[in-house]
Amino acid sequence: MRQIVINSTPQEARVALVEGTALLEVFIERTRAKGVAGNIYKGRVTRVLPGMQAAFVDIGLDKAGFLHASDYFGGSVPSSAEEDVEPGLQLASGNGSHKRPPIEEVLRKDNEVVVQVAKEPIGGKGARLTAQIALAGRALVYLPRAHEVGVSRRIESQRERDRLREIVAALRPETGGVIVRTSAEGLTKREIAADVRFLSRLWSRIATKAEAVGAPALLHYDMDLILRIMRDFFTTDVQRVVVDNARDHHRIVSFLETVMPRLASRVSLYEGMEPIFERFNLESQITRALQRIVRLKSGGYIAIDQTEALTAIDVNTGRYVGRSDPDETALDTNLEAIRAIVDQLRLRNIGGLIIIDFIDMQKAAHRRRVFDALGECLSKDKARTNILSISPLGLVEMTRKRMRESLPEILCSPCPACEGTGRVKAVQTLGYEILRLLKREALRNPEADRLAVSTRPDVARFLVETEKRGVEQLAREIGMVVDVHTRADLPRSRPFEIVAQKVSREEPSEARQLNERPRAGIRD
Numbered sequence: 001m002r003q004i005v006i007n008s009t010p011q012e013a014r015v016a017l018v019e020g021t022a023l024l025e026v027f028i029e030r031t032r033a034k035g036v037a038g039n040i041y042k043g044r045v046t047r048v049l050p051g052m053q054a055a056f057v058d059i060g061l062d063k064a065g066f067l068h069a070s071d072y073f074g075g076s077v078p079s080s081a082e083e084d085v086e087p088g089l090q091l092a093s094g095n096g097s098h099k100r101p102p103i104e105e106v107l108r109k110d111n112e113v114v115v116q117v118a119k120e121p122i123g124g125k126g127a128r129l130t131a132q133i134a135l136a137g138r139a140l141v142y143l144p145r146a147h148e149v150g151v152s153r154r155i156e157s158q159r160e161r162d163r164l165r166e167i168v169a170a171l172r173p174e175t176g177g178v179i180v181r182t183s184a185e186g187l188t189k190r191e192i193a194a195d196v197r198f199l200s201r202l203w204s205r206i207a208t209k210a211e212a213v214g215a216p217a218l219l220h221y222d223m224d225l226i227l228r229i230m231r232d233f234f235t236t237d238v239q240r241v242v243v244d245n246a247r248d249h250h251r252i253v254s255f256l257e258t259v260m261p262r263l264a265s266r267v268s269l270y271e272g273m274e275p276i277f278e279r280f281n282l283e284s285q286i287t288r289a290l291q292r293i294v295r296l297k298s299g300g301y302i303a304i305d306q307t308e309a310l311t312a313i314d315v316n317t318g319r320y321v322g323r324s325d326p327d328e329t330a331l332d333t334n335l336e337a338i339r340a341i342v343d344q345l346r347l348r349n350i351g352g353l354i355i356i357d358f359i360d361m362q363k364a365a366h367r368r369r370v371f372d373a374l375g376e377c378l379s380k381d382k383a384r385t386n387i388l389s390i391s392p393l394g395l396v397e398m399t400r401k402r403m404r405e406s407l408p409e410i411l412c413s414p415c416p417a418c419e420g421t422g423r424v425k426a427v428q429t430l431g432y433e434i435l436r437l438l439k440r441e442a443l444r445n446p447e448a449d450r451l452a453v454s455t456r457p458d459v460a461r462f463l464v465e466t467e468k469r470g471v472e473q474l475a476r477e478i479g480m481v482v483d484v485h486t487r488a489d490l491p492r493s494r495p496f497e498i499v500a501q502k503v504s505r506e507e508p509s510e511a512r513q514l515n516e517r518p519r520a521g522i523r524d
Contacts, residue, residue: 002238006226007276008245015229016282023285025346028410029225036061036117036127037404038136038222040206043129044215045111050104056126057115060216063126067115069103071130074145112215120404133206135199138231138259139184139192140168142199144207146177154182164192171196176203183235194259227255234263241267244276289347290408292422294340300333302340305422306408310353313341317359330359331366334394335373342377351383351402358394367394417492430455430495431462435474437498442478445500450481455496460486 005016012030016023029035041059048055055072056064107113119128135142149168151161164180167189172178173196184192206220213219223231226248234241234256243249249269256264270276277283288294294302299319305312315337317329341356356374361367371390378385384401414420425433438451453463463471463484475482490496 004241006243008248040220042215042217065127065129067129073100074132137195139195141179143177151180152182244270334358348407356396448500450501454487457486
């Protein structure tokens with residue numbers, strides 16, 4: 001049973017796609033950081049880069065958007081269409097010709113241009129922009145600057161494809177191209193006609209507004225997360241939508257009654273006392289999706305490491321002893337890992353360059369079998385993927401299209417102690433660092449009598465026990481008392497403090513006694 005589970009609060013909306021009890025995908029949109037992908041803006045060119053054949057465009061966000069020549073001139077289906085479309089659909093400005101002028105001849109600083117956000121700003125990068133506008137409806141995507149009709153490859157029946165193509169060819173606007181979405185399968189001519197009218201009127205309003213306002217300006221705001229999910233994911237194979245907010249329940253039903261009334265009855269309001277994501281066992285699955293290790297039922301596991309440049313996925317047998325034949329054991333583990341890998345790519349929304357290190361397989365037939373199984377699993381992924389052949393060492397290079405931040409990027413922040421590396425300094429490393437800094441502080445503060453070190457208990461024990469002689473030797477060398485104190489409340493990002501102190505002869509007797517102790521004294 002496939003369901004959509006929605007948790008909505010004033011602070012954020014979370015939408016989960018669930019198959020049985022398994023979490024397939026989770027989408028999160030926070031009120032303070034709403035996404036901009038799909039929004040249409042009138043922007044102003046701030047800089048043209050001939051060497052990159054690109055331009056930066058101010059659309060009113062914190063960072064200027066990036067517009068590449070391929071996304072300005074067109075010639076292919078824009079990425080914002082988010083559909084796996086058969087080849088042949090050409091954008092009007094491209095005219096199927098590869099001979100286009102350099103971008104600096106058509107775009108100059110301060111030019112105004114209507115663009116759409118194709119990819120959200122990620123990290124320090126601005127939004128990726130396209131001048132090839134795509135307006136998504138329930139059944140269709142309308143491309144005002146294209147021509148001809150494309151049909152989603154995910155509609156497998158040739159009879160249905162021909163039927164839909166014939167309907168859309170008769171209904172589509174005089175200008176512009178149309179993509180028939182997967183969700184159009186089985187829809188009537190009347191339902192498709194409603195989508196055509198809606199998208200045509202929407203583009204007319206956007207074009208009129210673009211003529212009237214100056215740049216930068218927002219021309220069209222795409223739907224919020226909840227309604228976008230209803231539009232893009234609520235298909236006939238989804239048996240139920242459950243939402244825990246009465247207002248959003250009303251919004252969803254009203255929206256569905258307008259665009260797909262047959263499905264409105266499948267939406268229900270959750271009124272249980274237990275939080276909805278806990279009721280459906282989703283919180284624990286989200287937590288596991290943030291972990292590096294993913295366990296396989298056999299006892300093997302995969303390890304997922306994300307860096308700025310790529311994501312590395314390592315397959316290991318772990319506790320799985322398998323068959324007596326090592327080659328068969330490797331094959332079994334690799335095949336089991338494929339399903340987990342594809343599920344995690346989708347759940348974590350991992351995109352960009354991905355390297356999968358399968359367990360070494362000696363037989364070419366085994367490598368082909370693993371490669372074919374990976375391709376079959378990825379064919380069901382809505383995100384576009386490209387896989388290179390598997391190497392003799394079991395390495396697979398692939399790319400996966402990424403439209404938004406990954407789940408760890410949304411829910412996590414870099415570790416302040418390890419600065420995002422995933423590792424922190426060892427106790428021994430910190431201890432020796434403290435000894436070096438004690439010498440430096442003594443040179444900087446020659447008038448001091450004492451250096452007081454406050455550090456974590458494990459580091460303090462290392463200094464007063466394991467390296468006691470080293471501390472005593474350092475104290476004699478610098479001619480100061482070294483005191484080591486434990487501080488359990490110090491964060492890992494600041495694991496120690498060193499303070500240079502001078503004990504005055506006028507201070508109370510306890511302080512004088514401290515100053516008169518042997519120079520090599522250590523206090524814990």
